[in-house]
Amino acid sequence: MFAYIARQPIFDVNREVYAYELLFRDGEKNCFPDIPPDEATSKLLATSHLSLGLEEIVGDKLAFINFHRDTLMYRFPTSLDASQVVIEVLETVKVDQQLVSACKHLRGLGFKLALDDFDATDKWKPFLPFTSIVKFDITTMSDEEIEKRVPELKQQRIKLIAEKIETYSDFEKFKAMGFDYFQGYFLAYPQIVRHRALEASKVTLLELLTASASIKMDFDKVNAILERDVSLTYLLLRFINNPMFNKRNRISSLKHALTYMGEIEVKKFIALLALANLSEGKPSELMEMSLIRAKFCELVSLALDVKENPPTGFLTGLLSLLDALTEQPMEELMKKIPISEQVKDALCGRQNLLKDCLLMVKHFECANWAEIKKLSAKHKLKQTLLHAFYNESIKWGRSMRSCVNE
Structure with missing residues (x-):
């Protein structure tokens, strides 16, 4: 059936x-x-x-x-x-x-x-x-x-x-x-505007993305960025208190979040915060697609024992539509965010494990079952597991998007 x-x-x-x-x-x-x-x-x-x-x-x-x-x-x-x-x-x-x-x-x-x-x-x-x-x-x-x-x-x-x-x-x-x-x-697919500079507010959001993609996170710098805009702090705390992730403890500050959640999870939510704001004025489906891809790539990379700080699978999926959101070429955007080379390579179309994670979720979006079968065999992952990951990602993406839109 x-x-x-x-x-x-x-x-x-x-x-x-x-x-x-x-x-x-x-x-x-x-x-x-x-x-x-x-x-x-x-x-x-x-x-x-x-x-x-x-x-x-x-x-x-x-x-x-x-x-x-x-x-x-x-x-x-x-x-x-x-x-x-x-x-x-x-x-x-x-x-x-x-x-x-x-x-x-x-x-x-x-x-x-x-x-x-x-x-x-x-x-x-x-x-x-x-x-x-x-x-x-x-x-x-x-x-x-x-x-x-x-x-x-x-x-x-x-x-x-x-x-x-x-x-x-x-x-x-x-x-x-x-x-x-x-x-x-x-x-x-982005409508590239090659000679348009990013707005100052979007540059600030790219700074947040940089913080979430760094090996060691500078929390003083993150706090300084958030303090420039009270609404960013509010949105971050709303993300972190989303019941899909945190069901028990009410988190009231970034320092509290770090203590309770750990650096990797905080980095993921900071990246979500930045992307949610970068997507303002764009079709909301772009944000939901980004969220679904992020969760799917994270689940697949973890299943393949890719355990890194920063969370490279999550960031690969989350940033995969950044060019469409900012109307800038992906290669140029990657020069502005000092993220890991593996993530950069995957986002720019160069072959590696993270690119395969991204390809899998793109094949799900198009119902390319034959290609999903090939990639599952290549990485020795059961197809049933990949389908379960995609279903979980849809649920998570919808929940997070509703948090953004509240």
Whole structure:
């Protein structure tokens, strides 16, 4: 069955997350698996197939889920919450009157239907009167052909998603064309502004990152940086008192935190504080992706017995989107933060163990199961362990992000 899940964000025109598409580990199909209809109960879906509850994976966002023909015919989605789930009808399904009737019935129960990889052929016409969303794969149709289809679908009040958006120019192009939502990793690639200097406040935050990445931390220097801005001290203490980490003791100062948590944990939270502030004004998904990557890389590096001060696995994941957050080239940023050479090499794309940790989490983001299998074999880690790490990282990332946004 599917205990293993990846998720891909779907953004609105403001680059904020509208929904997540959930991709299950089910062979090469990445869709809700064919299982006997008598197994399709709410209890089974909740406890056996979804290793995390939907709310833990997507929070208050919608979940787009791909379904096989048989699972639609047997009305499997009815075991899920219609207010949380969008049913994706795959382009590969055999379309006949029975399938149309099953989908119409599900729509009547309150589920939204989305047509995946829409190709505008006649077979989809019976679905359009009750379809809420249509998804276009921009790599399989020409811009001219897609643009031609937009007005007729808009006229039927159907929302449009552009898939495989990998650059900001693609995002702007399809936004201008009238698309409502966008799926792809364009946010993770920076719009580099090569000649723009970093603001003074961001330079201060890079100083904090430097402190968290040093072998021996200068707490007097950290205190001096924090004292310049009372809000930074407040945010740091809120981070450290987050119940996901610290459930028992209320920490009231940096010195208290050092005594209670130890230098490595304090360094991690200082790095989180700096990144949270660097991400101000950027899409919030960038921060959450950074947090998930940080936790995942930390867990993998610890499993591989990488025990270093500073926490190199954590920092590698956390800083992996720093170029997108600051709109500066990663190579130039690495000159401004004197972190370990292993972290620098990984972030700049040079091969080492930390780069493999980062590659693993990137493959999870894209549901590249074959590549995850290769890397798990290379490092002699069980795939089940990696999936457990990713699930734990999603939960931790969401919790930490909510702390940032409070």
